[in-house]
Amino acid sequence: MRYLRIFTFLLAFLSIGAASSAPSELRLADVITYLTFYDLTHVPVLQNQEGRQFWGMSSYYPEKHIWLSDAAGPHQRKLTLLHEFIHVHYFEQGFLEAASDESRVKREAERLYKKLYGNR
Numbered sequence: 001m002r003y004l005r006i007f008t009f010l011l012a013f014l015s016i017g018a019a020s021s022a023p024s025e026l027r028l029a030d031v032i033t034y035l036t037f038y039d040l041t042h043v044p045v046l047q048n049q050e051g052r053q054f055w056g057m058s059s060y061y062p063e064k065h066i067w068l069s070d071a072a073g074p075h076q077r078k079l080t081l082l083h084e085f086i087h088v089h090y091f092e093q094g095f096l097e098a099a100s101d102e103s104r105v106k107r108e109a110e111r112l113y114k115k116l117y118g119n120r
């Protein structure tokens with residue numbers, strides 16, 4: 001009985017550990033892997049049915065696709081592509097809530113952009 005309690009405690013500890021784990025940082029290897037099964041399409045202008053413009057969009061299921069608007073400047077395009085890959089990265093790692101958390105993805109994209117390009 002005592003062993004069972006220790007075992008249960010260990011299981012609880014392990015599941016807390018798993019629940020608190022966060023998605024990993026997007027790496028070049030991840031980007032290359034995703035490009036083996038995601039399509040990337042450049043479009044002159046990207047907008048929804050209400051006419052709202054977007055710099056980028058991604059779809060994970062069933063269609064795996066990233067769209068990038070060519071209406072943005074070079075800096076914005078790089079930042080947008082990073083942003084879309086972070087959405088995809090969170091989704092593909094199984095962090096569905098993080099994948100749809102727009103402000104979290106935005107923050108991470110800006111942080112990673114600075115790390116990769118400095119202030120360019």
Ligand SMILES: [Zn+2]
Nearest residue numbers: 083087102105
């Ligand atoms: Zn987004």
